[in-house]
Amino acid sequence: MRRVTTFARLLMLLLIASFATAQPAAAQSILRDSETEKLFADMSKPLIQAARLDPRAVRVVLVNDPEINAFVAQGQIVYIHTGLLMAADNANQVQGVVAHELGHVAGGHSLRIYDGMKQASAVSILSLVLGGLAMAAGAGEAGMAAMAVGQQAAMGRFLAFTRTQESSADLAGAAYLAAAGVSGKGSLDFFKKLQNQEFRLAVYATESYDRTHPLSSERISALQTLYQKDRAWTRATDPALEARFQRVRAKLIGYISDKDQVLQRYPASDTSVPARYARAYAYHRMGYRDKAVAEADALLATAPNDPYFLELKGQVLLESGKPxxxxxxxxxxxxxxxxxxxxxxxxxxxxxATEKKENFPEAEAVLKTAVNRDNDNPFAWYQLGVIYDRKGDIARAALASAERYSLEGKPKLALASARTAVRGIPAGTPDALRAQDILMVSEAEVKKNKGRDDK
Structure with a gap:
């Protein structure tokens, strides 16, 4: 039975690679930015509604990974790689990707993938039984050959299953774009980008039988006529949305790309908003505070009330030691x-960071508001814990730490902090109930991890 277990693990690895059902945050860092998340929410909302999903429940999240990729995990979260966002030329291309991924979400593909695993495993087990019988009869080479053929057939069945899901998501995405009145041009253009990448990497093939996804050429052929017949085919993207996309894309490039390459791509002679955005972050990373502030001020001169330009200037000053x-x-x-x-x-x-006690009440108020609106921000919980610690409220400082460690996937630390919070917070209060919740969840996680370590 060892071979069955090995094959099941192989399928699981392929499953993780194709659909990322493992927790992606543990292996890849999530990049969070207010402006980017607002853009993702606005550009995906009509597509989410077209898929008959709840925009309040579906999120589009940015993953710091240079690969041109996007995926869904269990739940209603679409993960977009930074490599994809930087490779996209316009907002419409990203909308095409999101529409496809929503096809996976609406189709429940991350759950149904296990059906494909079961089918493949059944073929694998049958080949092992037949091979074992042959070997028992003295035909060792024939038995091994039967097992090898069976393993290949099982993998082929699983790959065919995933390709079917990808094709289904393509068609669903096309339907969502049409229902939302969004052109499919961006979707086709992005598939052509992928096709060009296949040529450059010398991985071009004429058949897709050994792949998890259909070939880009196959996908373009299947979708082109469908998109061109749609009334939205010639509809342009809202100029305001496109301008926001170009800002966010340049901001990301300035934040994570090689600093010298950023300045070559966006020279000082380029005074556009995206260029100034990219240079501001590049200068900030290089330690050139005055240059970064100058770019932020130039942006604010074009839009004095823009909250994200104001945020940029504040971030540069704060992180440069000027709180x-x-x-x-x-x-x-x-x-x-x-x-x-x-x-x-x-x-x-x-x-x-000002270290002025008179600022602490305001800090507590804004941080409480922040975690009430978004309790998935471990840094905000850390800062709130600092405030409670300065006030001498050790129990609530421990609760804030428990929240933080729970979000960071550190159950042992979360458990210890939650125990401290439970001992110090009056029973029956909302904070005490929350501490109990974290305690129980983290305790179960610690036990589960210990069980894995003992094997």
Whole structure:
């Protein structure tokens, strides 16, 4: 039975590679940015509604990975790689990718993939039985050959299953784009990008039988006529949405790309908003605070009330050791975008960093608001814990730490902090109940991990 287990593990590895059913945050870092997340929400909302899903339940998340890829995991989360966002030329191309991934979500493909595994495993087990019988009869080579052929057939069946799901998601995505009145041009253009990449990497093939996805040429052929017949085919992307996309894309390039390459791509002679955005982040990473602030000020000259330009200036000043100077732009940013908790968390950080006690009550207020709106921000919980610690409220500082460690996937630390919180917070209060919840979840996780370590 060892071979059966080995094959099952092989299928699971392929499953993880194709659909990322493992927790992606553990292996890849999630990049969070208020402006980017707002753009993703706005550009995907009509597609989510077309898929008859709830926009409040579906999220599009950015993963720091240079590969041109996107995937879904269990739940209603679409993960977009930074490599894909930077490779996309326009917002419409990303909308095409999101529409496809929503096809996986609406089709429940991350759950149904196990059906494909079962089918493949059945073929594998049958080949092992037949091979074992042959070997028992003295035909050792024939038995081994039967097993090898069976393993190959099982993998072929599984790959065919995943290709079927990909084709289904393509067609569903096309339907969502049509229902939302979004052109499919971007979708086709992006498939052509992938096709060009296949040529460059010398992985071009004429058949897709040994692949998890259909060939890009096959997908283009299947979708082109469908898209061109749609009334939205010639419809242009909203210029305001496109401008936001170009800002976010340049911002990302400035934040994660090689600093010298950023400055070559966006020379000082380029005074466009995306170029200034990219240079501001590149200069900040290089330690050129004054140049970064100058770019932020130039952006603010074009739009004085833009909360994300204000956030940029505040971030540069704060992270350059000027927290007092960062307060004004960050306070203004929060006032202009009160629904953006990550900006509020940055303001809370700046208030604490001033080391002035008179700023701590304001910090506590803005950080509480931030975690109430977005309790998935471990840094905000950390900052709130600092405030509680400064106040001498050790129990609630421990609760904030428990929240933080739970989000970071550190169950042992979460458990220890939750126990401290439970001992110090009055029973029956909301904070005590929350501490109990974290305690039980983290305790179960610690036991589960210990069981794995003991094997």
């Amino acid at each position: 007092v100077e960062a307060l004004a732009p960050l306070r203004e940013a929060v006032s202009k975008a009160p629904d953006q908790p990550m900006i509020a968390a940055m303001l809370g950080h700046a208030l604490i």
